[in-house]
Amino acid sequence: MSLAGILAACGGNDADSSTEEAQNGGDEGDTPSDVVETGDVDQGVEASGDEDVVLDMWIHQTGEDETDFYIERIDAFNEANDHIHVNAEIIIDDGGSSYSDAVNASLVAGNLPDVLALDGPYVASFAEADILMAVDDYLSDEDRSDFVDSILEQGSYNGELYSLGAMEASVPLYYNKDIFEEEGIEAPETLEDAWTWDEFMEVAQELTTEDRYGLNMFMNYGVGEWLTFMGAPFVWSNNGDIISEDGTTSEGYLNGPETLEALEYVKSLFEEGVVDLTPGEMQFEEGNAAMALGGPWIAVSAEDADLNWGMMPYPYSEQMKSPSGSMAYGVTTSSEHPDEAFELMHWMTNEESVEGLSEVTGMPPARISAFESMDKYQELPWSIMREQVIETAHARPQTPAYPVLTDAFAQAFHAAALGEDIQPVLDQQVQRVERELQRFND
Template identity: 40%
Template sequence: MLKRKKITSLILCAALSAGLLTGCGSTKGGDSNSDVTELTVWSPQGNQDENNYYNKRIEEFNKEYEGKYKATIELIPRANGYEYENKINAAATSGDLPDVLSVDGPTVTNYAESGILVPIEQYVSDEEKSDFVPSIINQGTYNDELYTLGTSESSVLLFYNEKMLNEAGITPPTTLEEAWTWEDVYEAAKKLNKDGVYGIDLNWDLGEGQIYGLAPIVWSSGAELLSKDGKVANGYINSPEAVEALTYYQKFATEGLMNLQPLPNEFEEGKAAMYLMGSWEFTKLNNDYPDFEYGVTYYPASAKTKKVVSPSGDWCWGVTSGSENQEGAAELVKFLTNKDSVKEHCDMIDKPASRISVLESNESYNEYPRNILKDQVTKTAHTRPLTTSYPVLSKEFSSAMQDIRTGADVKSALDKVVQRFEEDIKRNN
């Protein structure tokens, strides 16, 4: 059972350092007089289709396990802040956690270390695990034990305006072996940067998007953001390789090849010739810009290593230490990530499936352009750092990237990340 003292100290440290913790309340229901075990589930609200999907799958779980389990789900607004995470933190300190939580991939280590999540390793067979893409298992593993499983994966591709590149005589690669390096992208951007059109859009939101979308620039160089145990930043995120890689990235901003104050839909409306963006861009282009002629190619590689490394990670399901029936909660997690759930969810949100069998059965991922997305999910995906101080790392990396784009000394900007991260690690320890 959860030790309140451990939860309070670790969660308060992690939350306060990232400015996350605020007061909030939660409820948890159950019927001790019934033979049916009640299970409670929390997940962030999505759009209406997603909310309907979650409610539907919970109803189907209840039907399949009628007389044994009965689950209810609470969909919690997340807005643009950390309302959902705040509620988890408050429930952890008050002992009101639900049985099952939906959590973002990078937070798994924090929640596992602090005792909010418990291992589900004993409930998931090796055969079951083998059907998930490696990055999903990696993001859900802490201290060699599995804590979470997810339904979908994600990645980032280089989208391009097909007409503009054809007119410039530029032909992007269509195989992983021939993937562009950042030098190739730079040369292409210089040719395309004219007539009021920027060569490329490399902007991401000023929160989690920075580390999600841009950390592969560091990884492809051969560097890491942190040590393997997730506790040391010095010599990793500020290593010579990392500094060199991000100094090259800085050129796109300082030479005016990207707009530092991009307009909404800059790429889609023809104001940027290329666009480094997540796989969800497919849906936006196909639904909102059906006449737009675009192509995609792989996430750019380091010119030195020529190794493509792509982002990965998505929301996943785990069992909490507050659950009085962890076996039943694990059964619900497995139901929410079984093949039917994965297929239905990923078809709806237009993301690559977490299960290899489902991904292989989707013919659209065997043909261009989604075969490039499949290659990245199965061959080049890199998990964001597994560390208890991830909220601070993400926040400080975002600040550093903002400074780098405006011409700051790259080494100094990364040294600040090291200092803030290691201060937080000491507090957590």
């Protein structure tokens, strides 16, 4: 089965990681050409031949610090396991979808690696295509209970677990402390004090002036995964969903009354002029927006800009929900050494790896034990992100039709931002999703 169509949406503008998750790969039938071999290989130490098992692993390239961390962890795994040696390939990021192309080409050629990095929302596509093997039997109950629920949710398909992530993601409501102090506005500091939609709108309007927007939603990221990642919680918070729980239909969900009401609210934010449809890249960091719905990477850029900033919980309608999901690892069905491959997958997601990756990237950890051991998550502002990841995080739907579903929602969200009549757009997008779902429902 060719995954060219299924995986096409995996690349491009994906805001699930601390850097752009654009991915890269190589030529059909060969090892991907644009790769950096790592593990001990990168340092000139080849497998000695005494190892019982040699594993291949693919990792997408991100920022230099994050990539170096992956290399260090793989090197440490090789040193700790005399009977296993990992040959890892860091596939170079070219800003496109080449990582997906590499997976597709290697699938056709029959040379997939033993362990594969993949974007969490696409686990179902890989599982449905029989690329990933279920790992439930390998994971102990104690270990399973240490992962935050959203990591297990994003890694599961049809009741089986296929992937584990080392880091999570979230979208808090950032705010400019100086502006809030000037305007006499008190920011909520716990989930219990989170703003409702009405309260959020009122404050956003109050903070909007001729020279400043009340809110930045980073619409400059484009019409892509960001709009689903950041925007779908408006629907979930309104007791809605964008696909049925059993994944068989989007009719009555993506175009249902809860989704319509949520996008009408989003539409009103733009109609009231509190959000800029075309913000500058550093609008929030430069003080030209008082608040921002952004990922963990905004904390890094705000800190670099010397901004006096804080975090608040994601605003809600009927129930508190927040974005989640990031890169994960899976064992491929083509691996001849699944036991050892899971050992590697587990190593890359154990507490030491999870904690170290969080320190390097600023992304929240995937394990509860890491949250408990890291001091920064015990106090503001990062306690907000801890609370969201543990208590309100909601994974995007696991369906093999996800590439079409997420584009359909993003198109509808963008239509709302443009002030269009939303119901006809939703109805049209549902037709697209239903056609795609037929492929998997038959």
